[in-house]
Amino acid sequence: MRDETMLELLRRQGVSRRGFLKFCAATASMLALPPSMAAAVAEAMATARRPTVIWLSFQECTGCTESLTRSHSPTLESLLFDTISLDYHETLQAAAGTAAEAAREAAMQNAWGNYLVLVDGSIPLKDGGVYATVAGKSNLQTLREVAEGAAAIVSIGTCASYGGLPYAKPNPTGAVPVSEIITDKPIINVPGCPPIPVVMTAVLAHYLTFGTLPELDGLGRPKAFYGESIHERCYRRPFYDRGLFAKSFDDEGARNGWCLFELGCKGPTTHNACATTKWNQGTSFPIQSGHGCLGCSEPDFWDAGGFYNTLSTPITPVTGAATAALAAGAATGLAVTLANRRRKANARRAHPEVTIDDLEK
Amino acid sequence: MSGLGDIGIAVQEPGGDANARAVLREIETLLERLLASGEGGSIDLGGLPLSGADYELLEATLGHGEVSAVIDSLGPTDVIETAIPGVWWLTHCNAAEEVMAEFIEVGWCPQIVLAAQEDVSDGLQRLRAALKEDGNAG
Numbered sequence: 001m002r003d004e005t006m007l008e009l010l011r012r013q014g015v016s017r018r019g020f021l022k023f024c025a026a027t028a029s030m031l032a033l034p035p036s037m038a039a040a041v042a043e044a045m046a047t048a049r050r051p052t053v054i055w056l057s058f059q060e061c062t063g064c065t066e067s068l069t070r071s072h073s074p075t076l077e078s079l080l081f082d083t084i085s086l087d088y089h090e091t092l093q094a095a096a097g098t099a100a101e102a103a104r105e106a107a108m109q110n111a112w113g114n115y116l117v118l119v120d121g122s123i124p125l126k127d128g129g130v131y132a133t134v135a136g137k138s139n140l141q142t143l144r145e146v147a148e149g150a151a152a153i154v155s156i157g158t159c160a161s162y163g164g165l166p167y168a169k170p171n172p173t174g175a176v177p178v179s180e181i182i183t184d185k186p187i188i189n190v191p192g193c194p195p196i197p198v199v200m201t202a203v204l205a206h207y208l209t210f211g212t213l214p215e216l217d218g219l220g221r222p223k224a225f226y227g228e229s230i231h232e233r234c235y236r237r238p239f240y241d242r243g244l245f246a247k248s249f250d251d252e253g254a255r256n257g258w259c260l261f262e263l264g265c266k267g268p269t270t271h272n273a274c275a276t277t278k279w280n281q282g283t284s285f286p287i288q289s290g291h292g293c294l295g296c297s298e299p300d301f302w303d304a305g306g307f308y309n310t311l312s313t314p315i316t317p318v319t320g321a322a323t324a325a326l327a328a329g330a331a332t333g334l335a336v337t338l339a340n341r342r343r344k345a346n347a348r349r350a351h352p353e354v355t356i357d358d359l360e361k
Numbered sequence: 362m363s364g365l366g367d368i369g370i371a372v373q374e375p376g377g378d379a380n381a382r383a384v385l386r387e388i389e390t391l392l393e394r395l396l397a398s399g400e401g402g403s404i405d406l407g408g409l410p411l412s413g414a415d416y417e418l419l420e421a422t423l424g425h426g427e428v429s430a431v432i433d434s435l436g437p438t439d440v441i442e443t444a445i446p447g448v449w450w451l452t453h454c455n456a457a458e459e460v461m462a463e464f465i466e467v468g469w470c471p472q473i474v475l476a477a478q479e480d481v482s483d484g485l486q487r488l489r490a491a492l493k494e495d496g497n498a499g
Contacts, residue, residue, distance in 0.1 A: 015434060015435060016434050016477070016480050017477030017478075017479055017480050018432055018434045018438075018473050018477065018480070019434030019435040021472065021473050021477075022432070022434060022435055022438055022453050022473060023435060025453060025462055025464065025473075026453055026461040026462040028405075029405050029407050029408070029461075029462040029464075030462075032408060034405070035402070035403035035404065035405050035464060035466075036402070036403065038403075233410050235410060235412060238377070275410060276408070276409070276410050281459070
């Protein structure tokens with residue numbers, strides 16, 4: 001089973017070549033690759049083999065796992081999970097106690113040097129790391145041990161990526177992100193509190209498909225999803241460009257859906273895919289609900305100033321020329337610079353736009 | 362639900378339909394390329410911040426053409442030729458009929474519609490097996 005390729009697995013399940021092409025097109029779309037890359041995905045998938053995955057939960061709240069298990073294209077995810085071998089995950093696995101730890105050790109031994117480690121949560125270092133232990137071992141010890149045989153590490157969530165909530169001042173447990181402990185393995189950060197489900201699965205799909213990690217930005221995040229700021233993709237951006245801002249949460253500007261910049265929105269300095277991918281089956285995201293972005297996918301987001309304090313400097317000058325340039329850029333480049341992804345189509349089908357007239361019916 | 366009108370909520374769609382206009386220009390370019398070189402292309406609608414107004418404009422401009430098909434593999438895929446020949450609207454759904462991906466494809470015929478060699482070859486073997494069973498029975 002472990003040596004079966006993706007294509008063989010799908011054919012064994014009675015999936016035709018058309019189904020395979022569809023799977024590849026959906027995967028390319030999920031990876032935010034241009035549609036012309038679907039053929040490359042198909043070629044890679046035909047030979048990709050099932051990787052072993054070990055998931056380590058440290059100082060965390062399980063929100064990342066909750067988010068992942070609510071991914072919204074079940075066919076794709078279930079196929080992906082059929083295709084990876086998730087050998088250890090404290091919350092999801094059936095085994096407990098000694099049996100669970102034995103499963104982890106066996107998986108490590110069988111795939112030494114080749115398995116993928118997913119970490120959620122930060123790691124406490126203070127007082128010898130006593131503030132978080134599993135099976136009598138400190139998180140620090142476990143991470144070092146498991147990372148040694150890993151091909152790569154994926155830091156899931158802001159805690160594992162940048163320290164997150166446990167790292168916030170005064171950081172009572174001396175929490176640090178994975179990257180401050182492990183320095184000799186490729187690390188990919190998938191921050192967010194929690195990360196968008198499809199971003200997590202896309203990183204796994206990318207590894208599964210190409211056997212490599214996706215292209216990363218300066219903070220170790222996949223560019224396909226974190227390449228642009230919330231502000232750049234925000235549907236309220238036209239109001240920012242016109243200088244129309246809500247000044248309080250109940251004023252005329254707020255009711256009219258104007259830009260939330262002056263109410264502390266961190267959209268301009270936050271890189272994530274919320275504005276296009278959205279949450280809850282593509283229903284909405286914080287700004288669409290009338291609240292500014294908190295900046296949860298950035299380092300130090302708890303200590304980066306108050307959530308309701310206006311960012312110190314505007315990001316782009318609000319001039320006629322800039323606005324015109326932006327509009328021209330959108331017209332020529334938008335359809336080809338497919339940055340982030342995905343679908344409001346379902347939301348459109350399931351949740352048509354609600355107007356005041358509908359509410360009063 | 363009386364009184365909501367007094368509160369003065371106005372639900373607006375500030376995004377407009379500028380993105381749909383950009384997509385339509387892209388389709389124009391792809392059609393020109395198809396006619397010139399035979400090479401089409403594809404646009405992933407999931408990757409674009411399209412508003413309700415954008416979708417309305419796309420649907421109104423492209424319309425429904427002569428061909429529609431449903432591919433039943435890993436859930437339904439709707440293949441619809443728009444009223445602009447050579448422009449196809451593909452909606453990939455999973456078994457629960459939730460949309461997984463949505464594309465506008467420009468080409469003579471979407472590749473996913475064509476039968477694939479290995480499926481044809483599998484089918485031929487199944488046909489031969491069936492004929493053999495019939496032969497034995499007769």
